[in-house]
Amino acid sequence: MAELSLQCPRCKASFSGEEADSLADLLIGHVEAEHGHAPLREHVLARIERHN
Numbered sequence: 001m002a003e004l005s006l007q008c009p010r011c012k013a014s015f016s017g018e019e020a021d022s023l024a025d026l027l028i029g030h031v032e033a034e035h036g037h038a039p040l041r042e043h044v045l046a047r048i049e050r051h052n
């Protein structure tokens with residue numbers, strides 16, 4: 001299974017995962033914890049598709 005990856009738009013930390021859903025959860029959790037706001041899930045999923 002292909003590995004998906006995505007960078008945090010704020011700090012450029014890289015995240016990777018095997019599924020778009022779990023990768024989106026990972027990035028949303030990171031942005032909430034580190035940057036104090038929750039990105040919209042559909043926007044995160046759209047970015048995962050564009051970048052992979």
Ligand SMILES: [Zn+2]
Pocket residue numbers: 008009010011012013030031034035
């Ligand atoms: Zn970040």
